[in-house]
Amino acid sequence: MRGNESGVVTTRLDEVSKWAQRNSLYPLPFGTACCAIEFMGVVSSVFDISRFGAEVVRFSPRQSDLLLVAGTINYKMGHVLKRIYEQMYEPKWVISMGACASSGGFYDNYATIQGINQIIPVDVFIPGCPPRPEAVLDAIIKLQQKIDRERVKK
Amino acid sequence: MADDRTIHTVDDTTLKDLDTEPMLINIGPIHPATHGTFRVFTKLRGERIEKAAVEIGFLHRGFEKISETRKYTQVIPYTDRLNYCSALVNNVAYCKTVEKLMGLEVPERTVYIRVIIMELQRIMDHLICVAANLVDLGALTNYWYFFNAREKLNDVIEALTGARLTYSYVRIGGLAWDLPPGFEGQVKATLPVVTQAIADVTGLVERNRIFLDRTIGVCAIGADEAVGYGYTGPCLRASGVAFDLRKARPYYHYDEFDFDVPIGQSGDCYDRIFVRIEEMRQSIRIVEQALAKLPGGPVNVDDKLVTLPPKARVYSQMEALINHDKLIIDGIKPPAGEVYDSLEAPNGESRAAWSPTSWLR
Numbered sequence: 001m002r003g004n005e006s007g008v009v010t011t012r013l014d015e016v017s018k019w020a021q022r023n024s025l026y027p028l029p030f031g032t033a034c035c036a037i038e039f040m041g042v043v044s045s046v047f048d049i050s051r052f053g054a055e056v057v058r059f060s061p062r063q064s065d066l067l068l069v070a071g072t073i074n075y076k077m078g079h080v081l082k083r084i085y086e087q088m089y090e091p092k093w094v095i096s097m098g099a100c101a102s103s104g105g106f107y108d109n110y111a112t113i114q115g116i117n118q119i120i121p122v123d124v125f126i127p128g129c130p131p132r133p134e135a136v137l138d139a140i141i142k143l144q145q146k147i148d149r150e151r152v153k154k
Numbered sequence: 155m156a157d158d159r160t161i162h163t164v165d166d167t168t169l170k171d172l173d174t175e176p177m178l179i180n181i182g183p184i185h186p187a188t189h190g191t192f193r194v195f196t197k198l199r200g201e202r203i204e205k206a207a208v209e210i211g212f213l214h215r216g217f218e219k220i221s222e223t224r225k226y227t228q229v230i231p232y233t234d235r236l237n238y239c240s241a242l243v244n245n246v247a248y249c250k251t252v253e254k255l256m257g258l259e260v261p262e263r264t265v266y267i268r269v270i271i272m273e274l275q276r277i278m279d280h281l282i283c284v285a286a287n288l289v290d291l292g293a294l295t296n297y298w299y300f301f302n303a304r305e306k307l308n309d310v311i312e313a314l315t316g317a318r319l320t321y322s323y324v325r326i327g328g329l330a331w332d333l334p335p336g337f338e339g340q341v342k343a344t345l346p347v348v349t350q351a352i353a354d355v356t357g358l359v360e361r362n363r364i365f366l367d368r369t370i371g372v373c374a375i376g377a378d379e380a381v382g383y384g385y386t387g388p389c390l391r392a393s394g395v396a397f398d399l400r401k402a403r404p405y406y407h408y409d410e411f412d413f414d415v416p417i418g419q420s421g422d423c424y425d426r427i428f429v430r431i432e433e434m435r436q437s438i439r440i441v442e443q444a445l446a447k448l449p450g451g452p453v454n455v456d457d458k459l460v461t462l463p464p465k466a467r468v469y470s471q472m473e474a475l476i477n478h479d480k481l482i483i484d485g486i487k488p489p490a491g492e493v494y495d496s497l498e499a500p501n502g503e504s505r506a507a508w509s510p511t512s513w514l515r
Binding site: 030033034037040044059071072076077080084106107109110111112130132 | 183184185186190191211212213214215216219220231232235238239282286297298301302304305308318319320
């Protein structure tokens with residue numbers, strides 16, 4: 001961005017939309033298990049996700065642009081997750097929170113999907129079982145950096 | 155003009171006049187109102203649910219199947235994730251059951267530590283439950299109050315176990331390690347924070363018209379019905395049945411602690427919330443008494459076939475190293491047989507039934 005003395009700022013449209021996109025992520029917490037409780041901790045006052053502009057939690061895929069998958073996804077839930085992802089409007093991003101969502105975790109069995117990247121694209125994986133709130137905030141920052149680097153999504 | 159005002163409520167006659175049709179709504183598995191993953195298909199007339207079809211299994215993770223092929227100690231982390239709001243209680247429930255199968259008596263110090271951590275977890279579980287319920291009623295402020303208190307309790311448990319949610323602290327025949335220095339003072343400093351949070355929240359909701367309208371008389375479940383449905387825990391007590399395993403079949407010296415079991419009258423949402431709030435107060439009393447009585451001594455049973463030797467000895471003595479090796483590789487070996495045990499977990503009876511197939515372990 002470049003400004004001059006008359007108060008006019010010139011920039012590229014892409015930069016403005018990316019700036020807006022990365023600083024006002026609306027997360028949809030697809031919370032199924034333990035990680036969802038930690039996500040409640042991330043939202044609460046001590047860790048306060050709103051410092052990173054992502055505190056407007058929406059439970060409707062139509063109103064959100066960040067799908068935060070927190071918890072184990074089994075085969076029964078898999079198609080629900082895929083449909084929720086498809087219902088979200090572009091631009092959209094996905095964070096896979098915790099070992100279960102990222103890789104099936106220690107549920108290596110008949111019921112559990114071994115990583116949600118088998119069914120939907122994932123932008124950031126967070127390790128941990130469950131990850132600490134700081135790790136979730138780190139993922140949000142990483143995602144913001146990624147949005148900044150990418151070509152603008154329309 | 156105050157006299158002319160009449161309050162219009164939507165009752166059955168109004169609905170008949172309006173000629174409304176019942177509305178079918180699918181709630182879940184992902185919906186603002188589903189805490190956890192289940193689906194309920196409802197037939198609504200106004201705000202009254204006429205019929206509901208419930209579907210579960212969206213979080214089926216195959217615990218039982220996995221536990222069949224794990225060693226006894228390896229099952230402990232899985233028990234953390236059964237009810238992840240109070241993981242330590244599940245740890246204790248499982249370990250207590252295996253100890254019963256093996257006929258082990260845990261040391262007194264362990265008993266009291268287990269009581270302390272279980273009651274702290276009961277408070278934490280109820281904090282989440284009530285906070286989440288109040289958020290759904292639109293009372294978001296209470297969520298911040300309760301979660302601040304919960305974070306303080308979390309700090310205590312984190313200092314003890316090293317984890318924030320899934321602790322795996324309890325071991326068969328004892329605990330992973332003893333209390334850290336300063337634990338007692340930390341707990342005593344934290345309990346007033348919880349008491350204050352409870353006072354803040356009850357002060358906000360107790361006489362709040364919206365809260366009362368939305369909870370009193372809503373989904374009232376009578377005593378007979380509750381027993382018929384197999385309710386346990388705070389929901390059963392909210393319906394007026396004074397059944398608490400800590401009183402009915404005392405374990406871990408619960409008969410020596412002075413505490414009350416709160417019961418509700420009508421079994422509606424209001425009672426279910428306030429039974430939990432009162433249980434938190436009672437748990438604080440139990441923790442204080444348990445801290446005062448906390449004896450010294452070891453925390454693990456003195457049995458080489460159950461307890462791992464201390465790390466310092468493992469690294470310096472051959473016998474301890476072999477003992478450690480054997481226990482890790484072969485695992486603990488309870489005798490073949492069936493066992494059932496249960497304890498009062500925050501959300502009702504936590505039961506563990508075990509019929510070991512010894513050749514697998």
